[in-house]
Amino acid sequence: GAVVSQHPSRVICKSGTSVKIECRSLDFQATTMFWYRQFPKQSLMLMATSNEGSKATYEQGVEKDKFLINHASLTLSTLTVTSAHPEDSSFYICSARIRGGLETQYFGPGTRLLVL
Amino acid sequence: LAKTTQPISMDSYEGQEVNITCSHNNIATNDYITWYQQFPSQGPRFIIQGYKTKVTNEVASLFIPADRKSSTLSLPRVSLSDTAVYYCLVGDTGRRALTFGSGTRLQVQP
Numbered sequence: 001g002a003v004v005s006q007h008p009s010r011v012i013c014k015s016g017t018s019v020k021i022e023c024r025s026l027d028f029q030a031t032t033m034f035w036y037r038q039f040p041k042q043s044l045m046l047m048a049t050s051n052e053g054s055k056a057t058y059e060q061g062v063e064k065d066k067f068l069i070n071h072a073s074l075t076l077s078t079l080t081v082t083s084a085h086p087e088d089s090s091f092y093i094c095s096a097r098i099r100g101g102l103e104t105q106y107f108g109p110g111t112r113l114l115v116l
Numbered sequence: 117l118a119k120t121t122q123p124i125s126m127d128s129y130e131g132q133e134v135n136i137t138c139s140h141n142n143i144a145t146n147d148y149i150t151w152y153q154q155f156p157s158q159g160p161r162f163i164i165q166g167y168k169t170k171v172t173n174e175v176a177s178l179f180i181p182a183d184r185k186s187s188t189l190s191l192p193r194v195s196l197s198d199t200a201v202y203y204c205l206v207g208d209t210g211r212r213a214l215t216f217g218s219g220t221r222l223q224v225q226p
Contacts, residue, residue, distance in 0.1 A: 004159075034213040043203070044160070044216040093159045095213075104150065105214050107159035 006108035023094030029074040030096035138204030
């Protein structure tokens, strides 16, 4: 149990295009999902918190108009990188918190984005 | 959120027990301690979580002293496949996300 999937696993796009990344909790409901970004040899950095049915909360320094987050259901959150540029190339990881109990965060496998 | 301090790197050999200690002096009453493992180009994988004393599962043990200002992840008989980055995180079970520190890069050699 507690499986989180992401799609696509990797994507290459041209500068200026938009890319959508999906995050799904496969066997549990997640009222809250989180999006992280990780650059090579660095730790994960929280980008935003996504709550089902409401607007996402962005961390300081993360542009909400550039990184659009939609939490459409209890099992799906999407991150859209709009007008991507080479500096947006990174490893994007989502996580979901299981309701109840210790509410442990479980992470997806990540999406590698390369903007040319 | 409580800040954590871990060794940047550790080296070990196959078959040895590895103990990674994490300091979290400012841990709050409601905070839990969670450890994750991350391989290159993969998302973090949950290892173990605890609040106090000792927790054990099929993968590892977590030792937490009474003052909870530190914790130790114990990996019994490591193998080459345990080479990874290990993150110690503390946080409450509310809606706030876990914040990652720099982690400990464990290198297991034959």
